[in-house]
Every structure is written in structure tokens, then in C-alpha cells.
Amino acid sequence: MTILKTCENKMKSGFVTLIGRPNVGKSTLMNRLIGQKIAITSNKAQTTRTRIETVYTDDRGQIIFLDTPGIHRAKNKLGDFMVDAARSTLSEVDLILWLVEPEDRIEEKEEQILSYLEEGRLPVILVVNKADTAGAGSVAACQTRFAARHEFAECCAISALKGEGVEALRQLIFDRLPEGPLYYDEDSLTDQSLRELAAEMIREKALRHLSKEVPHGIAVEIESFREEEGRPAVIEASLICEKESHKGIVIGKGGSMLKTIGSEARRDIEELLEGPVNLRLFVKVRKDWRNDKAQLKSLGYRKP
Ligand SMILES: Nc1nc2c(ncn2[C@@H]2O[C@H](COP(=O)(O)OP(=O)(O)OP(=O)(O)O)[C@@H](O)[C@H]2O)c(=O)[nH]1
Numbered sequence: 396m397t398i399l400k401t402c403e404n405k406m407k408s409g410f411v412t413l414i415g416r417p418n419v420g421k422s423t424l425m426n427r428l429i430g431q432k433i434a435i436t437s438n439k440a441q442t443t444r445t446r447i448e449t450v451y452t453d454d455r456g457q458i459i460f461l462d463t464p465g466i467h468r469a470k471n472k473l474g475d476f477m478v479d480a481a482r483s484t485l486s487e488v489d490l491i492l493w494l495v496e497p498e499d500r501i502e503e504k505e506e507q508i509l510s511y512l513e514e515g516r517l518p519v520i521l522v523v524n525k526a527d528t529a530g531a532g533s534v535a536a537c538q539t540r541f542a543a544r545h546e547f548a549e550c551c552a553i554s555a556l557k558g559e560g561v562e563a564l565r566q567l568i569f570d571r572l573p574e575g576p577l578y579y580d581e582d583s584l585t586d587q588s589l590r591e592l593a594a595e596m597i598r599e600k601a602l603r604h605l606s607k608e609v610p611h612g613i614a615v616e617i618e619s620f621r622e623e624e625g626r627p628a629v630i631e632a633s634l635i636c637e638k639e640s641h642k643g644i645v646i647g648k649g650g651s652m653l654k655t656i657g658s659e660a661r662r663d664i665e666e667l668l669e670g671p672v673n674l675r676l677f678v679k680v681r682k683d684w685r686n687d688k689a690q691l692k693s694l695g696y697r698k699p
């Protein structure tokens with residue numbers, strides 16, 4: 396993204412992070428807020444592994460959103476990296492959106508988040524997501540439970556999935572941001588490269604189709620990415636799994652699992668590149684890569 400040096404009068408702008416426990420709907424909400432699918436989503440916890448920056452610009456100004464991995468008790472080095480990536484955004488932003496679900500109680504992960512919030516003095520909006528799954532009474536009770544533990548700048552209820560309450564939230568965000576310049580070109584959308592987005596789309600299909608511990612041990616590495624005028628783009632990618640016994644599951648009977656992941660991912664990547672794609676997938680094993688510092692680094696799980 397190119398940084399614009401011009402400064403517009405009376406425009407609002409700033410950085411906003413989305414935090415919360417895994418699976419609460421942070422990535423779904425960020426995609427809604429910018430009106431495009433950039434971050435992958437799934438019903439499996441710990442889908443997002445790195446911080447993802449996106450930009451929303453309209454005549455009110457510009458919001459830079461940071462989607463983050465869910466806060467959880469890390470069980471390996473990848474988990475440590477993820478929690479660090481989420482926590483570090485808290486010192487870089489103007490405003491925090493803390494997402495919870497209507498039935499959530501203040502338990503270990505919530506205590507962890509509260510302790511992070513207490514370290515800074517930034518305004519926090521409590522966002523009760525998945526309001527479509529609960530009655531108004533549960534939503535109000537949830538807000539009361541959380542408001543008893545932290546002084547929120549605002550509380551709101553939304554459904555990121557259905558889009559309900561999302562424009563009202565966008566307005567609340569603009570109301571809270573300072574006047575400032577457009578940090579990025581108004582056409583900017585994300586800091587993620589096409590390679591990174593393609594790899595994530597493949598990982599999303601793996602998360603959606605594989606079960607138990609297998610998808611959590613999957614990483615995707617783009618081996619080659621060739622775009623040529625007038626020809627389908629050729630992308631070769633490897634699905635990395637952490638155990639030999641997972642390899643066969645990822646390939647599936649007669650290659651059926653790999654075929655499903657590949658054809659669904661190809662459709663998404665074709666939409667992204669706006670043209671035909673020839674996607675070739677391979678499966679590799681890198682034993683216990685989630686606990687191997689060098690492997691994590693080479694797979695892109697490193698601090699910027
Ligand atoms: N019913 C309902 N489901 C939702 C809503 N928002 C998100 N979901 C679902 O919740 C699941 C998790 O959504 P994600 O956006 O991947 O959650 P996340 O907080 O980014 O999760 P991590 O990346 O693992 O931390 C997905 O199956 C979404 O479709 C909502 O408003 N209502």
C-alpha cells in the first residue's frame with residue numbers, strides 16, 4: 396500500500412483492532428466492515444494466525460482495521476506467536492473493538508483480555524456479535540456482565556454474519572476517531588499480497604473440510620505463482636501437515652479430499668485474480684512444525 400502524503404480537512408482517520416477469543420466472529424466482522432472478503436473464516440477455533448490489515452475509506456474518512464488471531468492459552472510456539480500478534484496490536488491503535496458472544500461469561504480468556512486492556516488506556520467498544528442467535532434479554536445481560544468489569548466507550552450488538560448493526564458500528568467508530576489524514580490511497584484494501592491471499596484461501600478450504608486436529612496442523616506454502624497475459628495463472632502450492640499420519644487424510648481416498656480443497660480454492664482464487672487459474676496442490680509433512688521456530692519463520696509466522 397502506498398502512503399498518501401496529502402491531508403484532507405475534517406476527515407476522520409485511525410487504526411482499529413478487533414480482538415476477542417477464537418471463533419467469536421472477528422474476521423467475519425472485519426470483512427463486513429470493509430465490504431469484501433479478505434480474511435478467511437471457519438467454524439474452527441484459531442482460524443486467523445497473523446494480524447491482517449485492511450482499509451475502509453468513505454467521505455467520512457479512513458479506518459484501518461487490524462484483524463487478529465483469537466486470544467487463547469497457547470499450547471505451542473505457533474500459539475505463542477498468534478497471541479503475541481493479537482496483543483501487540485493493542486499498543487498501536489486508536490480504538491479497540493472487543494467482540495464477545497451473547498452467552499459468554501468472564502472466564503480465563505476474557506480475564507486475559509481484561510488484563511491486556513488494563514495495561515493501556517485506549518477506548519474500547521464492546522461488540523456483542525452473533526446477536527441473531529440470542530434474544531434481546533441475553534444480549535442486554537451480556538453487556539451488563541462485561542460492563543461491570545470494564546468502562547467501555549460504547550456497547551453495541553450486531554450480527555456480522557447477517558450484516559445487522561454493522562453500519563451503526565461503523566458510525567460509532569468514525570465518531571470516536573480523531574481528525575486526521577488518509578494514511579493510505581483510497582483504493583487500498585489490504586496489506587496482504589495476492590500470494591498470501593491465495594495461500595489463505597487454500598487453508599480455509601482445508602479448515603472447512605478436514606476435522607479434529609488435522610486442520611490445525613496445516614500450513615500452506617505457495618511454491619510458484621505465475622501470471623501471464625492471455626493465459627491461466629499457474630499456482631503451485633503445498634499443504635504442509637505436521638504428522639505422517641495426516642498426509643493420507645489430507646489427500647483422501649483416491650485423492651478426493653485434495654481435489655475438493657483444490658477445486659473450491661481455485662474458484663475463490665479465480666475471483667480474486669479475475670481470470671482462470673490452474674491450481675496444483677501437493678502435500679508435504681514437516682514434523683511438529685508448529686513447535687519449530689525455523690519452520691514457523693519460513694512459513695511466514697514471524698514478527699514484521
Ligand atoms: N450465527 C452467526 N454466526 C457468526 C456470526 N459471525 C460469525 N459467525 C460464524 O462464527 C464462526 C467463526 O467466525 P470467524 O469470523 O472465523 O471467527 P474469528 O473470531 O475470526 O475466529 P479466529 O480467527 O479463530 O479467532 C464462523 O462459522 C462464522 O460464520 C454471526 O453474527 N452470527
Ligand SMILES: [Mg+2]
Nearest residue numbers: 421422442443
Ligand atoms: Mg479470524
